Amino acid sequence: MKASTIIGLFIAVTTASAIPVQPRHDNVEIVFIGAADAQFTQSFPSDGSVVSINNPLSISHISSSTGGIQCTFNGIDHSVTTVSGAETVDVGPPQTQLTGSCWSQETESTTPPDNSAGGMVSVIFIGAADAQFEQSFPVNGEWISITNPLSISHIQSTTAGVTCVFNGIDQSLTTVSDGLVDVGPPQTQVSGSCSM
Missing domain, CATH: 2.60.120.1150 (Jelly Rolls)
Known part of the structure; x- marks a missing residue:
């Protein structure tokens, strides 16, 4: 009786380990x-x-x-x-x-970005003397061009759970996650991408 239980467990373990595991393609x-x-x-x-x-x-x-x-x-x-x-x-x-x-x-095709808080994030670009502009970005990781030539000192996002990355004209790379971040040195921003 004890031997048959051990053999049964061995067969179950062997069978389980023989099941192929599909690799994830992330x-x-x-x-x-x-x-x-x-x-x-x-x-x-x-x-x-x-x-x-x-x-x-x-x-x-x-x-x-x-x-x-x-x-x-x-x-x-x-x-x-x-x-x-x-x-x-x-x-x-x-x-x-x-x-x-x-x-x-x-x-992306099953959940297209929209103008609701779930599909877009609004980012504020702040320059000298409180000059600023605001631009929306989809949260699907797509890179979006920024065409405003204002030299930017700070970038602000108030959307929790969203991380944005911005490229400056002088090769700055600024990452913003729910807060105010300095751009160093201040410069025009040329593109940005946001993702959850």
């Missing part, structure tokens, strides 16, 4: 292509979080082989390049890339 492999086919590959999470790119290679094309994912990349000379699904996109003009973020297009 990362997207992106290929950055420069002149003379020089290139590098970097992984990005598909949750919309912003990731720094530290390779100084000047990039002419960005390629993804993953369908259903959209990625946006910011260049050192203020390019904003979006790759949707499995495609190769030109970067114009070619330049070093600074940051990137990727998110699922399926998630």
